Amino acid sequence: MLSYRHAFHAGNHADVLKHAVLALLLEALRSKQAPFRYLETHAGAGVYDLDSPEARRNAEHEQGIGRIRAQAGSPPALAGYLAALDAVSGPGGRARYPGSPRVARHLLRPDDRMVLCELHPADHALLRAEFAGDRQVAVHRTDGYQGLKAFLPPPERRGLVLIDPPYEVKDEYRQVVAALGAAHRRWPTGIYALWYPVLDTTTHARLLQDLVQSGLRRVLLAELRVRPEDGPRGMKGSGMVIINPPWRLDRTLEALLPWLWDVLDPEHRGGWRMEWLVPE
Ligand code: SAM
Numbered sequence: 001m002l003s004y005r006h007a008f009h010a011g012n013h014a015d016v017l018k019h020a021v022l023a024l025l026l027e028a029l030r031s032k033q034a035p036f037r038y039l040e041t042h043a044g045a046g047v048y049d050l051d052s053p054e055a056r057r058n059a060e061h062e063q064g065i066g067r068i069r070a071q072a073g074s075p076p077a078l079a080g081y082l083a084a085l086d087a088v089s090g091p092g093g094r095a096r097y098p099g100s101p102r103v104a105r106h107l108l109r110p111d112d113r114m115v116l117c118e119l120h121p122a123d124h125a126l127l128r129a130e131f132a133g134d135r136q137v138a139v140h141r142t143d144g145y146q147g148l149k150a151f152l153p154p155p156e157r158r159g160l161v162l163i164d165p166p167y168e169v170k171d172e173y174r175q176v177v178a179a180l181g182a183a184h185r186r187w188p189t190g191i192y193a194l195w196y197p198v199l200d201t202t203t204h205a206r207l208l209q210d211l212v213q214s215g216l217r218r219v220l221l222a223e224l225r226v227r228p229e230d231g232p233r234g235m236k237g238s239g240m241v242i243i244n245p246p247w248r249l250d251r252t253l254e255a256l257l258p259w260l261w262d263v264l265d266p267e268h269r270g271g272w273r274m275e276w277l278v279p280e
Pocket of ligand 1: 002004005006015018041042043044045046098099100101117118119120123142143144145164165166
């Protein structure tokens with residue numbers, strides 16, 4: 001199918017949540033000396049020009065990263081994410097926005113590695129060019145679900161997998177749960193993060209229910225909604241499911257999510273939640 005292009009959405013509220021959580025996960029991995037590996041199944045283009053016609057069409061970033069940037073201060077939990085942002089856009093700038101691969105690359109140490117899968121020919125070409133000559137980064141034009149089979153478990157035996165599908169077809173909601181289960185069987189000790197959209201009252205609820213029934217343990221959920229559930233069609237918010245989260249991530253998110261909600265949904269039409277979908 002491959003009609004989804006992330007350039008239309010870069011820097012929106014969902015990217016803010018996803019990339020803030022991603023940075024927290026990588027910072028936790030950095031707290032131990034041993035090298036780690038980062039694997040991404042649906043990597044996108046790597047970096048986005050917020051002045052491009054695609055990004056300007058709905059200017060989604062204005063209600064996302066634009067609102068974060070407009071704050072006088074920000075919680076320490078956002079420091080890694082905002083540093084990755086500064087590294088591509090320049091302090092206070094907003095012309096370029098880092099996709100998840102650039103956020104992750106900013107947080108790798110010299111012995112850490114990352115593997116990126118992207119299937120769209122144009123986004124794959126942009127991603128490959130973005131990391132050309134970078135010996136710590138491998139870019140593959142591969143189906144991300146095949147990538148989970150090919151690249152797990154990683155030689156480092158510690159690290160993070162981000163699964164960020166476009167959910168263009170309804171079946172993808174089932175596909176991600178099956179793929180996560182299979183990946184977890186191959187590598188049970190890895191950290192896994194799955195992004196999902198909140199579109200209506202049932203679609204994501206079914207995804208979460210399927211995850212509960214999948215038998216996975218230690219499943220944490222962080223969700224942020226910026227529009228009312230009974231509002232017009234479209235994305236109301238998004239969430240991140242984290243399997244094997246680092247110690248105390250739940251506490252960090254419990255403090256961060258209300259701040260993000262205040263900033264990204266100043267009229268408080270949506271809401272947030274952080275809960276253990278499945279405990280130990
Ligand atoms: N993770 C990126 C970020 O946060 O910057 C955004 C990724 S975007 C939501 C999803 C990407 O998955 C798109 O670039 C799309 O081309 C790609 N894609 C779609 N199906 C895929 C598949 N089966 N395997 C790998 N990539 C796929």
